[in-house]
Amino acid sequence: MSTVKLTVNGKAVSADVEDRTLLVNLLRDHLNLTGTHVGCDTSQCGACVVHIDGRAVKSCTVLVGQADGSNVTTIEGISKGDELHPMQAAFRDNHGLQCGYCTPGMIMSAIDIVNRYGGKLDEDTVRHELEGNICRCTGYHNIVKSVLDAAGRMRVSQAAE
């Protein structure tokens, strides 16, 4: 057992957990942040993606010890109160989700993609960059549309800030 301390969605948290605990289990089982999902056991599906220090990573493949001291953002932490993050809004408006299971990971990965590419995103790039996120429902068509739409919205909201 170890004590890990990290910041999750802006709040300092501390937990006593077994060293074999994965970040995703800490979030789901100890912090009740069940928006981060588990869809595979081979680090492939991306349902578990969160941001660690601003980078989108698979929380099922990070030991809590590795995340000790870092700043973690989950799907629950990206909207400002009632105001959705532009990526969340774009997924809703473009029907970028069906069962919703892959959605939190998709959104967290997609925000990272837009952060990296800014305005230089096109359909092929989005499709390639989504390689680590599997969706069984949407055929990706509307996910790609959502990400491209959000890229525009995020530019506008960044410009406004």
Next chain:
Amino acid sequence: MYATTYHRPSSVDEAAALFTKGSEAKYLAGGHTLIPVMKQRLASPSDVIDLGKIKDLIGLEVSADTVTIKTATTHHDVAASGPVQRAIPALAHLASMIGDPAVRYRGTIGGSIANNDPAADYPAAVLALGATIRTNKRSIAADDFFKGLFSTALADGEIITQVAFPIPAKAGYSKFPHPASRFALTGVFVVKTKSGDVRVAATGASQNGVMRIAAIEAALKANWSPGALDSVTIPDKGLMSDIHGSSDYRANLIKVMAQRAVAAAG
């Protein structure tokens, strides 16, 4: 995952000391090989020693003739590095083709070559570029480093600290991804060194892991162009065969990927 004890040393020496104390310790870098294996309960290290936060092991340097990448540098950081893109564009390209963006944020060059997965990308670059692997004990030439499937010249507890790549005259990497895992079904790295030598390495294809392809090296040495390989045939003996690629298909891919890598290298 079986129970284990996690350590976060702050220096290489501390890491090496921790290793000798554990009954069955393992180093951890990005964890994107080791953790999945532990989750499947195929590895049960008593202790996990995290190299990923040791400052001395992160970062890269580019000099006039060498690109030096410290072991715990992530694939993302290599792919996104302007100096690497300018010095050995094929190396940055290779790093950008590994796994997916989330994997590239965590996975490291040292972890990749220490693991020596027969379908991993980096070993092709390390071997073709004739890189030198530096450890906390010694320097190992690429030709001596890879020892078949999942095995290397590293001694028990030895730590890779950095990989030094001589900057070539030309280099190219072409990868045909495995449709499911996205590792290399076959990937070929071609190099023309500054001294005019040609080195070609293929990953994903051989039952013995990364290997050099003498027939292609000879043909390219005579004539550095994709067309030079038209008449080369690669025997499928010793190549892997599975539902995604039979050995004759992989033999074909070695040639086709080599041609495309040469075209990319210019």
Next chain:
Amino acid sequence: MGVEGIGASVVRKEDRRFITGRGRYVDDIKLAGMTYAHFVRSPHAHAKVRNIDSSEAMKMPGVIGVHTGKELVEDKIGNLICGWAVSSKDGTPMKMGAWPAMAPETVRFVGQAVAVVIAETKNQARDAAEAVVVDYEELPAAADIRAAIKPGAPQLHPEAPGNVVYDWALGDEAAVKDAFSKAANVVSLELTNNRLVPNAMEPRAAIADYDEAEEHFTLYTTSQNPHVARLVLSAFYNIAQEHKLRVVAPDVGGGFGSKIFIYPEEMVALWASKKVRRPVKWTGDRSEAFLTDAHGRDHISKAEMAFDKDNKILALRVKTHANFGAYMSLFSSSVPTYLYATLLSGQYNIPAIYAEVMGVYTNTTPVDAYRGAGRPEASFLLERLMETAARQLKVDPAELRRKNFITSFPHQTPVIMAYDIGDFGASLDAALKAIDYAGFPARKENARKEGKLRGIGFSCYIEACGIAPSKAVGSLGAGVGLWESAEVRVNPVGTIEILTGSHSHGQGHETTFAQLVAERLGIPISQVSIVHGDTDKVQFGMGTYGSRSAAVGLTAILKAMEKVESKAKKIAAHQLEASEDDIVIENGEFKVTGTDKAIALPMVALAAYTAHNLPDGMEPGLKEGAFYDPTNFTFPAGAYICELEVDSATGKTSFVNFVAADDFGRLINPMIVEGQVHGGLAQGIGQALLEGAVYDVNGQPVTASFMDYTMPRADDLPSFKLSHTTTLCPGNPLGVKGCGEAGAIGASAAVINAITDAIGNNKLEMPATSDRVWHAIHGSA
């Protein structure tokens, strides 16, 4: 149509909770005192279980209990059932071996459970499961259809000699034989319909909670049909009586058929929760999903089609072997028979059809309905055959199809189905236009100049949805009725709750069902809640599959709405002192036509519940229920065309264009309909190019994780061009047909037809991996 009424692309009400991470899936639920189950599973495809020694496991930290199949037998827990009786052509009933939830004696596929460990934590349960020592005596395995039907093959069940479950047939054999003898041309084809793993992204999970005081069970489970689960668990498995069992299916992360069935893990969790007197949670991981979720497809077939000299189809003869895996899953028997052979007429006038289907046991994971269930197999066979025929007869594939289209309706096919309506030519025209078919030869030529092989492929599918008229399916052997039920509750303040037996696991019912109410009453959808997925809340239901929720589920709601409206009109008329016949409903108000007299819905509702001033003899309240049993299947149909290029050096295919022109009848929410088509197309294309569950000769799965089983990713797929043509379904008042499976049914043939066109070799199996395509181009096997 109002802004939120029928036909409007309203954004989904349910999305907010999903995009903010507040969806509530089974694994998100925690109960006080919860324990965790982990199953001990067979590593062998076929073995006798000699002994199970749990003594070491029992000593491990946190372990509460280790239970085996023997105890299930002692407690008289029933075996898993197959709910559809299908007989062989000689009249004998299908031959089934028993499927116990945990195997007491024999395991027949890798992953079959033999014991369960219950512990305080998930890790402890898994740690202890490894300490359970099972002594197996390995037996030879039959890993695929061919191996299972060979003389001398290993036998799975003594009840099914030769591993044959049934040898079934449909159609007129003599008429077909006669037609073939007169044929000008005969086209034949052998094909494999590859086995698929459904892989809904949420792995299956269950939490069972036994309340000792009430002797009552609650089961939270990843189910597409909680009421059916309750019925089966109580009526057949002897775990809990129906009135002592509540089944809740909260948010469910995709199903595609695989979450219709009641699985051993749910049974064992319920049973164990009573044993340990605490809640028991089981969450499957992806590896378990690969081993234990019912797989789909897996046919090998031989098909022959007879044509007259004018290229009109005379007859079709099909012989199919269907792999059921090691046990007969809940609806498995119906999939390669009544959901497959009945669709073999496709969109075509085929005077005579004869289909024989042999169902076979193998030492593999059980196979059951997966998106489309039988219909994709029929459509693939027929559309590959049509394309092959066009090539052999040297005619345009679009024109050969058009020449043979059914054009007058209703149309009785020789294989049970009576198509009510359709316009197949219209869909084909729309698709041809969308892809610019006329320009294809020039595009192909340009591609050739650039060294690329370009091809085009068609698929004109039809499916039977809106499952199903209870009487009809009953006569064919179904064990249940396939109606749907609904209840409409108008609350005293005028808000509305719709209780439905349909289940939403991505389909967007919370929005589309509310749109119907908005349309009828002229109120915003925010005033309407859809309640589903809980047997304690919803009266009854048969769940969601077979694209039945709109055609059957929504019609049930409509019927209940009509009753509510009729009563509300009476109340309004009474309050307004007008005649009931003069009342119309507009914008949430009940108006007297031709006057400005009106009363708002909340006032009518309030009046219904205060009951101070109701018409004489009227019961208080405003709440009505209805059951709806469809009169026929519905028949969505469409035309898909795929244009792609093949890199001859690597065999890699890349899409140029994929168009889909579908006729789904009336669209409630076009945006949601298109989303359903996209998802279906991805699964159909996945089957054609990428996916395939493979076993080695010993029955060991070769593709048991996402590392080996190729799931379609964003960069494997194109953006799709969709369009709609419309014939309204005459069989239900809304004119809807259903759209959930179309893409999965129609897409794969279009893709394979396009690749084989590009490479000029018609022999190509699914999945058409780069390796296979490359071999097909270069001739070596």
